[in-house]
Amino acid sequence: AAKPLVERLVVVGLGLIGGSFAKGLRARGVCREVVGVDLDAQARRLAVELGVVDRCEEALAAACQGADVIMLAVPILAMERVLGELAKLDLGDAILTDAGSAKGNVVRAADAVFGGLPARFVPGHPIAGSEQSGVEAANGELFKRHKVILTPLPQTDARALQRVDQLWRELGADVEHMQVEHHDQVLAATSHLPHLLAFGLVDSLAKRNENLEIFRYAAGGFRDFTRIAGSDPVMWHDIFLANREAVLRTLDVFRDDLDALRDAVDAGDGHHLLGVFTRARVAREHFS
Ligand code: NAD
Missing domain, CATH: 3.40.50.720 (NAD(P)-binding Rossmann-like Domain)
Structure with a gap:
């Protein structure tokens, strides 16, 4: 051998x-x-x-x-x-x-x-x-x-x-x-932020819905989006404590974009919504 x-x-x-x-x-x-x-x-x-x-x-x-x-x-x-x-x-x-x-x-x-x-x-x-x-x-x-x-x-x-x-x-x-800094920023954006959103969304809905009845109406989209909320809570709490600065940077940028989406919904600004959804769909086609 x-x-x-x-x-x-x-x-x-x-x-x-x-x-x-x-x-x-x-x-x-x-x-x-x-x-x-x-x-x-x-x-x-x-x-x-x-x-x-x-x-x-x-x-x-x-x-x-x-x-x-x-x-x-x-x-x-x-x-x-x-x-x-x-x-x-x-x-x-x-x-x-x-x-x-x-x-x-x-x-x-x-x-x-x-x-x-x-x-x-x-x-x-x-x-x-x-x-x-x-x-x-x-x-x-x-x-x-x-x-x-x-x-x-x-x-x-x-x-x-x-x-x-x-x-x-x-x-x-x-x-x-x-490079170390690049790694932490890229992972904050592509992995850590999505986990925060999935955990946060499921918790936000769950704590306002006794018996978790609302999840009976969850369709495939909700299932796909929240799959990662089934990940190990201890490991993820570790990651957010370890990568705070990079997570905060990406979270703040996203929060601005989320606010803009909120404003567009509030104002009935279909042009803004269509622009975001179309650009996102095109970008999403770059990976399977
Ligand atoms: P795990 O919980 O499956 O295993 C961790 C193991 O380490 C346990 O067996 C635990 O008993 C042992 N351990 C804890 N403290 C120890 C110590 N001081 N000395 C010796 N052993 C100790 O965790 P995992 O998912 O395998 O993650 C391990 C590392 O890999 C973490 O740093 C995590 O960030 C990283 N990681 C995890 C994933 C994932 O998806 N699970 C992906 C990539 C990287």
Whole structure:
């Protein structure tokens, strides 16, 4: 067999994302050994039982011994704590990467705890997921034909970047590189704002309608628009706390446009409404 790309991969956080990353690479024989770390004993046990990892460790220090690549896939608000623990260890030549849905906060946390950004830190974000969470939902094919955005910094080591890029490609992902700030602004607009609107709309209707009777009349449009309101509330609360500035910028712009739509409805301005709906339909045809 060909020599594995990575001798020892350590995945910290064996949920949907960390579990899927570990399982997919392990199934493809990309790593000689995949070691899992999780705070939750049940997740550690299941990860071994389900073949997601070769073995698990409770302690980060034990797991990271001899690691070549360390993937952090813990909730965003836990990243700083885990990075802080890693900063106290001798990581040798290990490459550090993460899968957090917002990048600025993770980069700032790494900068703070390591006293400057380590050259072997490659921040990343897979644009794939599902409404499920936990290691039971781990799926080695999750990232196939999905985008993964890596946000290298000027000091990022080119070989570390290339290695992380290669691992995602092994999983069938379509990898792109982007600046941290650009990533956070783009994701605020295309992912975070829509989630806020879906959660907000469903809650706004639900809290005014006892027995949720109103949802009996919901048609396909409502179902499609609000599917993402079924996502993990804790993960999304993390994301809005982590990406506040970018979310606020995109939310304020959208609020102005929403006000203009409100005014058009109020004034019976069909010209404005038709203009918005027509431009939106044309723009929407650019993706399927
Ligand atoms: P998850 O809830 O399925 O799993 C998180 C795991 O981390 C759990 O098993 C939990 O026990 C463990 N954990 C928590 N704190 C820990 C700590 N301090 N040390 C070790 N383990 C710890 O979450 P997920 O959906 O896999 O998300 C993980 C990361 O991936 C998050 O940063 C999230 O922003 C990002 N992400 C999620 C999605 C998605 O759709 N779910 C998509 C892209 C990126």
